[in-house]
Amino acid sequence: MKNKSFLRRKHQQADIFKNTQSRLTFFYSGLMVLFLSLFVIIVYFLVYIIVLEDQKKELGELTHHESRIILDYLADNAIKELQGLESQQIVLAGVDQFFYYVVDTDGDLIMGQETIPQIRPDLLQLLQGWIPRKNDVREETLQITFPKREEIGKGPHRIGDSQTVKLMIDGRPLFYNGQFIGMLYIGKDISFAYHLFKWLLVILTLLAVLFFGIALFISRYMSKKAMIPISKAFARQQEFVGDASHELRTPLSIMLSSINAMEMTDSMNEDPFARKLLVNMKTEVKRMTKLVSDLLTLARTDSGMMERQQETFDFFKTAEKVVGSVQSLAQAKQIRLHFEASSSIQVNGDSERLTQLLYILLDNAIKYTPDGGEISLLLKGQKKELTIIVEDTGIGIPSDDYDRIFDRFYRSDKSRSRSMGGYGLGLAIAKWIVSTHGGSIEVDSKPEQGSVFTVRLPIRAEEENEKHFSS
Numbered sequence: 219m220k221n222k223s224f225l226r227r228k229h230q231q232a233d234i235f236k237n238t239q240s241r242l243t244f245f246y247s248g249l250m251v252l253f254l255s256l257f258v259i260i261v262y263f264l265v266y267i268i269v270l271e272d273q274k275k276e277l278g279e280l281t282h283h284e285s286r287i288i289l290d291y292l293a294d295n296a297i298k299e300l301q302g303l304e305s306q307q308i309v310l311a312g313v314d315q316f317f318y319y320v321v322d323t324d325g326d327l328i329m330g331q332e333t334i335p336q337i338r339p340d341l342l343q344l345l346q347g348w349i350p351r352k353n354d355v356r357e358e359t360l361q362i363t364f365p366k367r368e369e370i371g372k373g374p375h376r377i378g379d380s381q382t383v384k385l386m387i388d389g390r391p392l393f394y395n396g397q398f399i400g401m402l403y404i405g406k407d408i409s410f411a412y413h414l415f416k417w418l419l420v421i422l423t424l425l426a427v428l429f430f431g432i433a434l435f436i437s438r439y440m441s442k443k444a445m446i447p448i449s450k451a452f453a454r455q456q457e458f459v460g461d462a463s464h465e466l467r468t469p470l471s472i473m474l475s476s477i478n479a480m481e482m483t484d485s486m487n488e489d490p491f492a493r494k495l496l497v498n499m500k501t502e503v504k505r506m507t508k509l510v511s512d513l514l515t516l517a518r519t520d521s522g523m524m525e526r527q528q529e530t531f532d533f534f535k536t537a538e539k540v541v542g543s544v545q546s547l548a549q550a551k552q553i554r555l556h557f558e559a560s561s562s563i564q565v566n567g568d569s570e571r572l573t574q575l576l577y578i579l580l581d582n583a584i585k586y587t588p589d590g591g592e593i594s595l596l597l598k599g600q601k602k603e604l605t606i607i608v609e610d611t612g613i614g615i616p617s618d619d620y621d622r623i624f625d626r627f628y629r630s631d632k633s634r635s636r637s638m639g640g641y642g643l644g645l646a647i648a649k650w651i652v653s654t655h656g657g658s659i660e661v662d663s664k665p666e667q668g669s670v671f672t673v674r675l676p677i678r679a680e681e682e683n684e685k686h687f688s689s
Contacts, residue, residue: 246437258422285390316407322400350389533563540576559597578644579608587612606673615663624649
């Protein structure tokens with residue numbers, strides 16, 4: 219069982235670096251994908267604008283050229299109006315021209331031609347009442363059923379199926395001797411351009427997917443390289459904290475034993491000043507011993523060397539002992555400490571760590587509760603879950619700090635925490651104890667009104683812990 223716990227903790231430590239590496243990978247690849255997406259969008263719209271502007275320019279030149287043909291013909295033949303023009307030998311046939319129409323001032327069609335004669339009514343309906351301004355070019359979509367090949371000769375569309383055609387239409391007013399005599403409309407089929415845009419988008423998308431894969435591979439490689447110095451620094455830090463904490467425990471224990479021995483001498487009882495100094499020294503040594511113990515605990519949990527015992531015990535008796543041990547601390551601040559629980563709650567877990575969990579929560583509550591306040595400990599043993607609720611009337615915690623109070627060395631109010639002797643390690647250890655038992659810890663608090671810490675632990679910690687570590 220100890221070997222399994224050790225392997226699980228090593229696995230947890232590896233998961234920390236793996237998760238960090240994954241976040242770095244997604245960050246790097248996200249940046250690359252962002253720039254790649256911007257590149258695809260810019261390229262697509264540049265091609266879109268350039269192609270359409272080029273088609274618009276060609277159509278404008280075609281309209282201008284054919285309007286000059288009509289006006290020159292009228293001038294050469296001294297004709298002042300468009301009536302009768304349809305019987306004259308005027309050829310208007312531009313490259314890729316889908317249709318052209320010449321209409322008089324009343325909107326009546328004088329002459330025209332289209333690739334597919336059957337769609338003339340639809341085209342005239344599109345042009346009805348439209349008098350374009352300068353550079354006023356329209357784009358229209360027509361659903362056309364093209365006739366068979368033999369019916370359209372050498373036209374550009376040679377299929378018999380229904381097809382959507384994109385048209386770009388330009389119009390030019392015709393003036394003769396300064397008098398408006400009609401309109402010339404020319405339409406050009408630009409369906410090929412939209413087919414080009416469609417395939418361009420498909421190709422760019424495929425390239426984007428390909429480069430995303432490459433970016434993901436490169437990002438993974440970069441993040442792996444970036445994690446090497448971090449993992450080495452973390453390992454050195456763990457080793458230093460563990461070694462330093464371990465080396466400090468021996469001299470601190472010797473100092474505490476020496477102070478206890480000095481307290482028993484008669485000279486200390488006779489000199490109040492010396493006794494006061496000794497008491498202060500003993501208090502600070504105890505605080506330092508607790509800090510070193512906490513640091514060693516965290517160092518061992520990080521390295522995976524902390525082994526957790528598995529046993530079934532009565533949690534009610536454990537809680538009674540903890541309440542009794544902190545009762546003197548509460549009485550020193552005139553704090554009323556309430557304890558409510560069932561007479562027996564059988565739990566499977568590490569009794570030493572769960573005892574430490576209770577002590578941390580109660581000590582934390584006493585530390586941050588003003589004199590004359592109240593603290594209550596409530597235990598609820600249900601069928602599959604143990605609920606521990608520690609409620610106090612202390613200084614409270616801002617809601618923004620709920621997630622951060624379980625971080626190491628974090629203190630919501632640093633100045634008040636220092637004066638109360640806090641190091642910001644207790645709740646981090648508490649969260650680790652709860653986590654290793656497959657449980658959860660939550661806090662609900664209001665500044666200057668108090669806090670409620672709620673811990674939920676599975677009764678059968680061994681079974682639940684298997685699920686917790688395997689997930």
